[in-house]
Amino acid sequence: MRLELTMDSIIQFVLLFTVGLVVSALSLADGDNDELIPYRREVYGNGRIFDISHRYVADMLGYESNDGIGDFLWLRRSMKNDSIANFSEMKFSVHTGTHVDTSGHVFDHYFDAGFDVDTLDLEVLNGLALLVDVPRDKNITAEVMQSLHIPRGVIRVLFRTSNTDRRLMYQKKFNTSFMGFMKDGAKWLAENTDIKLVGTDYLSVAAYDEAIPAHLVFLESREIILLEGLKLDDVPAGSYSVHCLPLRLAGAEGSPIRCILIN
């Protein structure tokens, strides 16, 4: 067979070559784009680590707010204004998002005496924990606590309620119908279990109507630590190693906290 270099075949070749170049260039660009898309995870290492903390965004839910927490972060110095590096500042309530409460939150004499978030026991905040499912659409009463049969010796319990099913923490508007501890549930826990770390899945461990009485019961002895606003979606109930690390904010009655579960 003879190769005929007609004008048509030359044009065809040039066209195909050009298309090929464009396709290569596009896929290269795609590759670059892929590389510059940040990868956000809730679970790491195929289930070895579960992140049970919520992400801070302007639309994040705030206690008794309809508008979210609003802007909490801004660039104080930006590379776009010839700074040698980017430097952001942040500002928000220490009770924002996934956070911890100390006794000074509801007891002013403890606040004045300096029982701040830096005095919390890291041994309580780090160790074996149970993630349990609470009967749905019920507050955590003494009766519910009793029905959970949490054995003596269990120090850390994360209580998952219908708040998680309803994805209440993902709504910008505060919802008073969330589930939480009633005063008698808190009292039952304090008197009949060894639990020292109590976590739930909305901005308050206590139900809205008994928020203060239940907090008072939990925090009076200064032995129980309260984790609020945990993200317990898509984590199997069971036993984990929990690690919760608040900031060492001298004088603060609470702190944002990052919590993880390790399998």
Place this chain on the structure above:
Amino acid sequence: MRLELTMDSIIQFVLLFTVGLVVSALSLADGDNDELIPYRREVYGNGRIFDISHRYVADMLGYESNDGIGDFLWLRRSMKNDSIANFSEMKFSVHTGTHVDTSGHVFDHYFDAGFDVDTLDLEVLNGLALLVDVPRDKNITAEVMQSLHIPRGVIRVLFRTSNTDRRLMYQKKFNTSFMGFMKDGAKWLAENTDIKLVGTDYLSVAAYDEAIPAHLVFLESREIILLEGLKLDDVPAGSYSVHCLPLRLAGAEGSPIRCILIN
């Protein structure tokens, strides 16, 4: 023997009884005071947990500042003003105290693409770590890195320098003579080790004169995470389980971080 109730003996008895009452009352008051003195620890459980994060106080060192970080916390709503609870707010740079840097700190295109602190790998931030002592009064150069003989497979290393001996992190005034990585030390680490978590004991992992070049070398690949301002006093060198948990601040090129070592 006859008991003589003279006026003298009665007065003596009443005096002694009164003194007894006063002493009892004083010791009771003492007991109450003891109970209300907060207990701050750096080590928990007889060496099971070492807290390697600094406490946030107004006098805490700030980068290139003589005056410390200043007031960073205030009561937005106080029980002294009839609030049902105390609610503090905080405000400070995400690079304050013990903190983590991400690639967006020194690479603006990574900042714009969203490689914020929430995209950091929790598997790098949690796991086996080495705490090593660096030869004193030297920056961490390629030569120093080579001399440390850190084996392949070691992912997390905390470098203790003379900054710890000099207690530089406890001084209110920023001191440019701190020790840290030189650019060639950072390059040697990136090219010849498997280290993905690098921590040091002053506000910058990089020596003052090479702060930006060394940060660029570390952060370009987005694989290395930098811990700055660690508190490494009184912790034996060796192998630990490290847990470092930053806040999930969407959009931030860094975050305050609480870090602990578990034995």
